[in-house]
Each structure stands twice: as C-alpha cells, then as structure tokens.
Amino acid sequence: MSGGGLSVELQAKYWPGSDVPVLAGLRLDVAAGEFLCLVGPSGCGKSTLLAAIAGLDADFLGRIDAPPERGMLFQTPRLMPWLTVRDNLALVLADGRCSPAAEALLDAMEIPPALLDRYPGQLSGGQQRRVALARAFAVRPRLLLLDEPFVSLDAPVAQRLRELLLEHWMRERPTVLFVTHDLDEALALGDRIVFLGGRPAGIVLELVLSEPRPRAPEAVWRLRRQLLSTHPELLSGRVIPDPETPRP
C-alpha cells in the first residue's frame, strides 16, 4: 500500500503468558485521507492496535502497512517531563526547533504563550492533553493516530478542538484513526466507524457515514437514532440518550 493509506492484516496478537489473543482476525483497510473512528469497550484492544500500527510493537502475527510519517496522541499525554512545552514540540519536529506554526497550533489549542516555557508537571491534566494533541498535529503527519483525544477537557474546549481537528483534517487530509468511547463524537467526525468487540476482539460492526462535515448536531442525532434502532446494544447505558429514546 502506498500514499498515506493503511492496511492492517492482524492474524493474532498475543500478550506473553496468555493463550487467548487480545486481537485476532482483524482486517482493516483505510484509504489515504480517510477519517476512521474506532469504538469498543474498555480493555478490548484499541490501544494495542494503535501501538501495532504505529510500529511500537512488532510482536504480532500478521502484516501492517502504514505510512511512516506518523503523528500520535497516546491515551495518556506522555510529554517528556524534563522538556518545556516548547521543547516537547521541538523534539518531534523535523529541524528540532519549535516553529511559529507549531506555536500557532498551541495557541489554537488554547495554550497561552505563558505556558510555553513551563514543564508538563506544571500544567493541568487538560492542558497536558492539549499539548500532546498539538504535538501530534505539529508534525503534519500523513497518518494521525488519536487515542481518546478529547477526554479530560471541558465541553466548550472539547468542542472547539473537535472543530480544529476537522479543519486540520480537511486542509491537510491525513489518514486519521480516531479512538473514542463517545459514540456521538464518532458520529460527528468520521467517514466510517469501526466497532471492535468480542474475545479475542475483532470488528463487530462497520458503519459508513457519508454526510458532509461539519455535521450539525441534528444530523448527528439522526444518525444516532438510526444506528440505535438497528443495534440497540451499542448505546446501552448512556446517561443522556436523546429524550425520544429512553434507555431500555
């Protein structure tokens, strides 16, 4: 595969000392520039899959083709505690310096310039997460791997960042793999949603979304209702389903 697309053929991924694989029989092809959302229960293997795609874990059976220019947001921020915010970005940039573009990105993430010379330990949880997000964007990758990017953020900030992500995606068209637990978020953003589940985990459902972005809340709501009617189990247990569909 070439040109920013992604092809995953994961026969099985075992953890040492375990007989049952975490992931098995997983085939996934993502076109260059596609925005793919991954949804699945906690512990099913989403982060494991992302690590394999990012080339961090070669200990699996199968084959993965992914473009080498990767940006990644891990489930935890994973900033270098000994580097300032600015240097954390500089670390991953091609020339080792924090470009004005990167600083603009931080600004867009609502990290005020005063924080640029702080160490990660002096930031709040949400601020750290935003810096990590800026780091993933800043390298202008062809493949963007995002593991639950918008948790730990207040609703207005999260929403603005979602818009930012969409803008960035529309402008640069990276291939995006977006892990989330928030179905609404997936419905609002993705070209396609892949649901993982089972033991060993594999793809249990795929949903292609052709509505243009940005999607109005109403559109998302409509999609959710559609999906729920065919797969009620997916939404079980949400606090706020929309009022027309009380929880079972």
Added chain:
Amino acid sequence: MSGGGLSVELQAKYWPGSDVPVLAGLRLDVAAGEFLCLVGPSGCGKSTLLAAIAGLDADFLGRIDAPPERGMLFQTPRLMPWLTVRDNLALVLADGRCSPAAEALLDAMEIPPALLDRYPGQLSGGQQRRVALARAFAVRPRLLLLDEPFVSLDAPVAQRLRELLLEHWMRERPTVLFVTHDLDEALALGDRIVFLGGRPAGIVLELVLSEPRPRAPEAVWRLRRQLLSTHPELLSGRVIPDPETPRP
C-alpha cells in the same frame, strides 16, 4: 467542623513564580454525606483544589477542615507500577491485605479475577482507571475525592460505574467531591453543583439539585434545559445538546 463534613476557606493559592493566584476567595462548606459536583474549564484549578483538600499541598493561604479518612481518585490512575492490582489495593487498606470485600469491589468494577495478579503496566487505560476507582472506594472513606472518574471508559461501563458509585454513596454516605467536565453527569449525580471559573478562579455559580437519585435520563434532561435557559454560556459547544435546543 466535625463528622465527615468539609469546610474550605481558601483565601489564595499561588504557584511559585506567579503573581496571580490560581484560586482565590473560595469558600465552600460541604455537609457530611453530601454529594458535591465540581465543574469548571480545563486549567481553572479543580485538581489544585482537590490536592489542597486532600492535604497534599499545604502551601496556600486559608484554612481547610476535612475528615482524615480519605479516598481519592486522581486525574491519572497513579497505581504503583511495581505492585500487582491486588497489592495496589492492599497498600491502602488498614491491615495491608487485600480483603474479600476489596476483591468484590474490583469484580463489580468489571476487573476479572485474572487481572488481580497483573501489574498496572499490563492493563488497558480504562482498566487502570477502574482499579484506581476501586482503591478509592475500598478504604470506605468518609470523604471521597474523585477527579474525573469516568473518562476513558466506554459508555456502558461508565454508566454501570455511575450506578455503582451511587449505590456505594447511598449505603455508606461518604461526603463526595466529584470533579467532572460532563455536565449531564453532574446533573445526574449531585446534591449540588459548584461551577468554578474566572482568573483567579472562584465559584461562579452554585446549583442545588433536590431530585432524588437515581435520576431518570428525562429528569436529567429537564434539569439541563432549565439550567441552560438561565445560563446559556455553560453549555456552549456541546456536540449533542438535546434536539429541542440546537446550539447557539
């Protein structure tokens, strides 16, 4: 103050090297057994406040009275990486051993017994968070400090844990301080919601909720609409407002 209640009189909390306090003029009295939700933008000082209440940071102007029997869930799981799940719980328990009750708690959090002898590094992000949550509950504290407990969890699990938390609270009646970015969550759970904001941050709004728990989704939705009509700024930017109230 005595008997599990909490009284905070925070004149100011400065970080070294900064002239503007993060938090100032914050007065908060929480009755014994009250369930208080704290909501506020990322970086406003919620975790800082929790640390001060937990006695982890004595470097502030003011006075805090809190019961010493505390259970805490930090914003990150903070499990000891060299202790197994079981030993992580044992660490905080009175006799230094993991009681059957604590194991039952883990089971209720959907941590299967097979994971009990694993190290935290061998768990998924959501699993770690649940273990940390079990740790906070297991000490049967009179004051329970929870910093965004249900992020990184899929919707069904998160919902079941919310129910678990409510059951636990109703049974043991600890005083709960619950930090969240999810307004719906706060509306579903709390006796009272305190909104933090501003620079330096202080209390910008308090909302007392008298509806009994568990609150049906419809009740939560009604509360949200009420709140939104008086304070539209609070919900700005949410992806899925309920369909009757399209976002501004």
Added chain:
Amino acid sequence: MRTEPGLSRAAERRLRFAAFALLLLLWWGLALVLHSDVLPTPAAVWERLWAHAVSGELWRHLGATLARVAASFLIAMLVGTAIGILLGGSRRLDVFFDGWLVLGLNIPALVTIILCYVWFGLNDAAAVLAVAANKIPTVVVTVREGARAVDRELLAVATAFRVPPLRRLTRVYLPQLLPYLFASARSGLSLIWKIVLVVELLGRPNGIGFRLNAFFQFFDIAGILAYTLAFAAVVLAVEAWLLRPLERRLLGWRA
C-alpha cells in the same frame, strides 16, 4: 535502545557459558602470544589456585577476607541507605551535610584506615569500621540521587490514603530506590573488596590483601590472579544466587 524479545533461561545459560569460554580463550591466546610472567596462562593460575586450595591456605585467607567484606558491606549499605534517604528527602539536611559528604567521599582510604587502627587497635572491628567508613559516602551519594528522583505523584497517593510510614517506606519509597540500591550494591561490593585489600595490607595478619602483597613483592602474578579469581568466583556466585534472583523478583514488573 529497543526492547528485544525475552531470553529463555536456557538461552541465557548458554550465552553466559559462551561469554566465559570466550574470555578464557582470549586470555589463553594472549598469554601464549605474550609469553611473559606478567600474564600467566589460565592453566598456570589454576594450578596455583589448586595448590593453595589443597594446602588450605586459600580458604584461610579467603574466609578472613569474605568475613570482612560481608560485615563492612552490610554496615555500609544499611547506614548509607538510611542517610541517603534522609538527605534526598530533605533539602535542608542535604544542603547542610553536602560539604561533609564531599569530604567523606574524598578522604583517602589510607587516612581512615590509619585513624581506625590507631584508635581502635589492630583488630578486625577497626578494619571493618574503616572499610565501612570509606564506602558509606558513596552509598549515600547514589541513594540520595535516587531519593531525589522519587516520583512525587506516587508519594502523594500514599499521603492521601494515609499509608502507615513503614508500609510507605517499603512499598512506595524503596521500590523506586531499587535500581540505585542495586547499582550501589554491585559497585559497592567491588569497592569494599578493594578497600578490604588495603586494610589487610596495612594491618591484618591474614586475608587476601595480606597475601597479595607478598605475591607482589616477588612479582608472582599467577598467585595474584589466583586469589583474585577466587574472590571473583565468590562474587559471581553472589550475583547468580542472590542478586539476580532478587532483581528478578523485585524488578520483574518492568519486563
């Protein structure tokens, strides 16, 4: 800097054996090429070792030295770790004793040894004390770095949950110091053994140091190497049966 797939126990044993064989081969080859008294062949050293073992002399000296090494090691590690944790934990104490520590580090072994022997007499207690006094500052320095690097977030957990002090020490604090303690123990054992040699040189009627000097006077390198290897064998045994299993148990979580 990348993790490799794990090694099986059997593969590990094979590797260790290969390393040993290679070393022996290299040594033998070099000895044959150089053909000088300065580097005797392994056979010559072995022969010497065997003779001293049979005569019982080896065991007498080795035993005396081991007893001194063990005693000094235990004292130095215990005292050094305690002081290191104190200094690493308190900025004030650290600043105060920093200068003392630097002095302690840099006082030549000779000076402590003389003072101990002259004050406490030519006996083993004085010898052990002198060695421990020499080693303690280096343990302190290493453990102090560890204590400074301790993760404050994890300590905060212990504080928040009011974990009792002893448990906090053994289950939150010490696990983070372990790499430093292992570094300290490994280089410490070797340092202590070297100081014990000097101590024996300066005032004990037995022990490997005492014996080594006699060999040196007659430039008997085979003898020196024989006794050195006897001690190294003991350390290798301690590594294999004590330190490595301990490490596997205590630091296994990193695997």
Added chain:
Amino acid sequence: MRTEPGLSRAAERRLRFAAFALLLLLWWGLALVLHSDVLPTPAAVWERLWAHAVSGELWRHLGATLARVAASFLIAMLVGTAIGILLGGSRRLDVFFDGWLVLGLNIPALVTIILCYVWFGLNDAAAVLAVAANKIPTVVVTVREGARAVDRELLAVATAFRVPPLRRLTRVYLPQLLPYLFASARSGLSLIWKIVLVVELLGRPNGIGFRLNAFFQFFDIAGILAYTLAFAAVVLAVEAWLLRPLERRLLGWRA
C-alpha cells in the same frame, strides 16, 4: 519523605557555612581532647598547607594529580556510559558481558596498575589508562541500572514520531539517565582520585599520592591531611561551580 518549601540561595549559603563551621569546630575540639599526632588540629594542618603552597610544592603535586584525575575521569565516564547504555538496552549483550563486568569490577587496582605499567611503561598514559580501567566497570554498572529503568512509554513516543537517533539519545534517553550519571560522577570522582593515589604510589615521580607516601613514611598525618584537604577543596569547587549548577539546569524540572 515530604517536600519542604524551597530554600533561598542566601539561606542555602548560610547553611553551607554553618556546616563548615561546625565541622571545623568538631575537628578542633576532638583534636584538642585527643591530643595525639594522629589527629592534628586544623591550625597545624593549615600551617602545613600554607608552607607547601608558598614553596610551590603543593601546586606542582596537586596539578599533576588533577591532570591525571581529569583525564581518567573523562575517559571512564564516556566509555562507561556508552557501555552501560548498550548493556542496559540489550538483554542479550547484557547477559553476555555480565560475567566480564563482574570480573572487571573485582580485579584489584593493583593488578591493572601493574599490568599497565609493565606493558606501557612507567608513564602517565599507562597511569591514566590503569585508573580508567578501574573505574569504567563501576560506571557501567550504575548506568546500566539507569538504562534498565528507562521509561519505555516515553521511548515509544520517540519511536512513534521517528525522532532522529541523536536527538532521541540526548533528549529522551539521557535525561532519564541523569540521576545515575550524577551519582556515578560524584562517587566516581572520589574513586578515581583514590586510585590515582595508588597509581602515583606505585610508579609516578610526582602527584599527591607520591607525596602522601612520603608523609606516611614519617607518619606525618598533618601533611597527609593538608594535601587531602587541598584536593577536597578542588572537588568542593567542582561541586559548587560545575556539578550543582549543571544539576540545577538539567534537573530543575523536578523542583
């Protein structure tokens, strides 16, 4: 084990001064009470130091020793760190060379020194080599522990973002090794100086070790202490003007 509020620079200086004064007082008191040649008073030592400083002899010997210490230190730290990182990063290499390392650690300084002098002649190159060879294994052991303890999650970040190797080394890897490197440098400097003393004793015509031996022949403890303190003063200066500022810069993020 709790963090205290920070110390101002002025308060720090006061504390250091107080510690120094206290030490001096203790020493003086003890010397007066014991009243023995084995522990001369600070005044006697100072007088000796002054005399040797004025005659220029101190500078000559101190200079020679410092040059040797500096050269050996640099070599040992560079080589030791490189090997330590390699061994800590690769389980296979580590297992293979583990036995060699234990041997290297436990070869008495005397043996390396003799071999170096005999093979390379009685010159400074041989001396420096002998000292470095003695110190390298202890650096390796310490750095290896550090390399084993390196946070794999942070390394994964560098891998995921394909950070170039050099930058990965300097900005992701080494910062995690710093506490180990500092521990190694501090205890290393002192160890190296002690070995340099022995090296000078056995085959150099100048340097503090050479001088110390002459003092020792005549049991001139005041002279020994004078030269020891001169060296300790240099180390204290290195601490204050090199290591501590470096530490503040490199490890300031922990504060």
Added chain:
Amino acid sequence: TATALETVRVGFQQSGTVQWELQLMQELGLAEREGVRLELVPLATKDATHIALQGGAVDVVVDDWLWVSRARDEGRPYTCVTHSLAAGALYARPDSGITRLADLAGKKLGVAGGAVDKSWLLLRAYAQKTLGVDLAQQVEPQYGAPPLLNQLALRGELPAVLNYWNYGARLSAAGFREVISMRTVLTGLGAPPGLPVIAWVFPDEFAAQHGETLRGFLRASRAAKQALATDDAVWERLRPLMQAANDTEFRSLRDTYRQGIPQHVGPQDALTASRIFALLARLGGEALVGRGTTLATGTFWTGYAD
C-alpha cells in the same frame, strides 16, 4: 617457669628479610633461652608496621634510624638498636653496556623509593663529587615500587635500577651487574664504615619498663645472626621463606645478607649515624630528615651493646 617469661611483640613485613632472623629465633628457641617469649605479628607492608607500632599493637618493628630521629624531633619518643648494615646498589643489565656511573648518561634509571630516597640522594651526591654532574639531569629517573622496577629491568625496559639489596640479589642472580654499591658510595662520600641501615625500633617507654626483656630479645637476635653468619645449614631451613627462584639467587641472597650483619652493636652506631645525618640533611632537606638539623639525641638506645 613459662609464666615468668615476658613477651615481646615484634611486627614485621612478612615478605621481607627481617622475618628470616625472627623465624630462626623462634625455631631454635633462642628467645626462650634468654627468658623472652617472642610473639610474631606478620604484616603485609612496612606501612603496616608503622601503624602497628603507633597504635601500640606491637613493641618492636624494623625501620631506619632516620625515621627514629625524625620521630623524636616530632615528639614521638622511639629509639632503636642497629639490625643490619645491608644496603642497596645500582644494578645494570648485562647487555646495557653500563659499567660505570658515567655510562648512565642519557639512559633510563629505575629508582626505588622515589625522589627523596636516601640511596638516590647519596648516589647523586657521589656523582656530583666524583663526576661533577647532577645525575638527576643526566639520566631519566623512573621512580617506582621495587618489585615493579625489578620486573621492568628484567623485561629490558630499564637498563639500570637502583634498588634495595634483597631485590638486587635477584637481579644479580639474573646476570645483572652491580655497577656501584651504596657501601662504596658512602665511603666515597667520606662516611665511616659500618653505617647502620636499618634498626630494631621500639618506644622509649617500652625500653624503660622492659629493659631486661628487650636485652634478652637483642641477645637472641645476635645469636640468630651468629648462626646465619656461620652456619649454612640454617639457611636451608629458611629457604622456603626466601622464595629464591634458583640456587644462584639463593646464594646471592644469603651472601648479601651475611655482608650486612654488623660486627658489633653499640654506642659507635650513633656516632657514625650522626656524621652521615648532616650529609643527608643537606641533600634531602626537610622532606627527608624533617625539621631536625642533627641526629636527635637518644635515637640509638644506650641500653644494649655487644
């Protein structure tokens, strides 16, 4: 009876030459015969004997009288009785072409004991006097530990070495030539013959309190020396201690040792020593002799003569 015997604790360097005599005293029961019980304290180095004496762990050690004089000057009251006259020499490789002092010019010279070693200073004074040159400028001195120098010389890396006699004996046995002995040097510098080199050293206090015991010990020492001087058989007993590589070396060690046995021990030693002290003080300065300008009074014990 056995309980009446007083003990003398003697500290000695185990690999050194002093133990030959001590061993013999013990084996032949010479000390007991004088009413003294000998307690031998083997130590690894000369430094160790200093510490043992200083710390009161032994009563008697062997050292040079210069050390005693200097100690007395510094207020540490030790005194001594001559033990041996054996001194070192300058040895040269047979293939080095060095037969006279003058041949050393431009060559490397191993010097045991360092730049302020007595023998080295005396040799330099001798060269100055006879050849009018400063040897330190003429040759490339290599200071080092005695066994190390021996080894380097045997390996051909040093053409010549100035070493102590017991090391020199090994060189002689290996074919090295004795270029000039310290005895010749001393005579050349005008020193009287019979200059003591090393002596039994003990505290004044011990001599005062246990004078009779000490004399008994010294008489036993003389008896042992007598045997060593005349009886080849006793040397066979000592052979394992001497660690001679071959017969030549053994004989060389034995004969040099015999040459160093003093004819008499007594007041004349102090006189001879004080004559040479002035010379050493001039050559070595404070680094060698300490602050004293003349031999400290009482350096040689007057309580014994034979």
